Amino acid sequence: MYGYLYRANISWQNIHGRTTKFTRIAPLLISTAMVHSIASCIVAAFSIAVAAAATVADPECQTTAPQQHTINVHTAHMNMTDPPFGIVYARSDIAFVGAGFKVDMLNTTSFRPTLAREIMLPESLTQSAESETDGAASGLAVSRDKRYVYASIGLGAAIIDVEKAIAGDTNPVVGVLLGTTGVSAIEVTVSPDDDYVFVTQEYGTNTTRHRGTIEVFQIHRSSNGSVHGTNKGYAPLGYAVVGTELSHDGSRMYVTSEVTGQATSQNETQGTLSVLDVATLKTNPAKALLRTVDAGCSPVRLTLSPDGRHVWVTARLSNKLLAFDTAKLDSDHPEGALQASVQVGTSPVGVIFVNNGRHIITADSDRFDYPNATTGLTVVDVEAALGGAQVFPRIPTGLFPREFAMSPDGKTLLVSEYQSKAIQAVDLTRLS
Incomplete structure (x- = not known):
């Protein structure tokens, strides 16, 4: 009995951008025994390839990313008076964005958002700021019950009552969270039960030897509508602590530090991904760190896959999107947790899952x-990226795209364009 063996046309692009082609050859008449022998060799070779692929090297630093081909989707822009940073939907028709010393409320009933109102933030959060950057609103998060928006700024975070803001209340800020370890609050994360809020202080203070921290606040709601937080302490991590993400069950927190805590200078570029135990973080933050792994050059933002199996990190100075296996990160031996290192654009910052987890979009800022x-x-394409694929397309933007918010129906993506002072709306229904 005989079979036929073909070699297909295959193009493969290596990390240097060079393309190697394997050309189809004429059919070879082979015996069944030969087929089994060849199949055994292929299986063995495939097993070796899989084992090799399981170990992905930590990416090196990279300045300009390779050029990408562009795809055209429907977009629209809204101009702003101040550079926008964090952005979040509170409901389908309302979004909030941090902009300067205030939070702007946006009407999102139309594809192109419009400004509904401006909400000034308390000076108590910015009075110790050393620069305008420290005093600006940055990350935003909405509580799980959709009642409050938390805006990180300066010493901690402001708490905005969503319904009061929509109703036009003159002061919808119903509370503040005052930290003790810095004036450069950058990201804010809310626990699944809304009882705790975690704020990253990017640069820390002399007390923390200028290492960044996660400050922990237990939230208390009063009958009069005010909200306040009890400061439970902080977890010191590496230098320039930025992004945070909770596991789906809320038991773990993943945090990026742009520079490892073992660095001798903040000018170094090797960063880390840390895993913290949330139960310990709530009661004894200084003891919450479980483990830390390398995460390329200047890792900044991160997001968890819908199935919880991978945490994806933007390594800004590597121009890479990194995928880490959460099961390995949660083990005592996290070696080999890095599963994919994907080439994206220059200086990626924001990252978000879209299209029900089929795609990840990175905000390639070129901020330098x-x-x-x-x-x-x-x-x-998530599946392709986990399989080792490279070279993905881009959607053009204005200057310094930074953060994302996706509409509740998953059809529209809002992008804060920091240097352009604009919000870009992207029609996700056009992405195949």
Whole structure:
């Protein structure tokens, strides 16, 4: 009995961008025994390849990312008076965005958002700021019950009552969270039960030896509508602590530090991904750190896959999107947790899952204005990326795309364009 063996046309692009082609050859008449022998060799070779693929090297630093081809989708822009940072939907028709010393409320009933009102933030949060950057609103998060928006700024975070803001209340800020370890609050995360809020202080203070921290606040709601938080302490991590993400069950927190805590200078670029135990974080923050792994050059933002199996991290100075296996991160031996290192655009910052988890989009900021670099949104096919694929397309944007918010129906993506002072709306229904 005989079979036929073909070699298909295959193109493979290596990390240097060079393309190697394997050309189809004429059919070979082979015996069944030969087929089994060849099949055994293929299985063995495949097993070796899988084992090799399981170990992905921590990416090196990279300035300008390779050029990408663009895809055209429907977009619209809304101009702003101040650079927008964090952005979040409170409900389908309302979004909030941090902008300067205030939070702007946006009407999102139309595809192109419009400004509904401006909400000034308390000076108590910014009075110790050392620069305008420290005093600006940055990350935003909405409580799980959709009642409050938390805006990190300066010493901690402001708490905005969503319904009061929508109703036009003159002061919808119903509370503040005052920290003790810095004036550069950058991200805010709310626990699944809304009882705790975690704020990253990017640069820390002399007390923390200028290492960044996670400050922990237990939330208390009063019958008169006010909200306050009890400061439970902080967890010191590496230098320039930025992004946080909770596991789906709320038991673990993943945190990025742009520079490892073992660095001798903050000018170093090797960063880390840390895993913290949330139960300990709530009661004894200083003891919450479980483990830390390398995460490329200047990792900044992260997001968890819908199935919880991977945490994806933007390594800004590597121009890479990194995927870590959460099961390995949660083990005593996290070696090999890095499962994929995906080339994206220059200086990626924001990252978000779209299309029911089929795609990840990164905000490629080019925030350092490298020569011959572009800004944009890289659209990564998740399955292909985990399989080792590279070279994904981008959607053009304005200057310094930074953070994302996706509409509750999953059809519209809002992008804060920091340097352009604009919000870009992207029609996700056009992405295949």
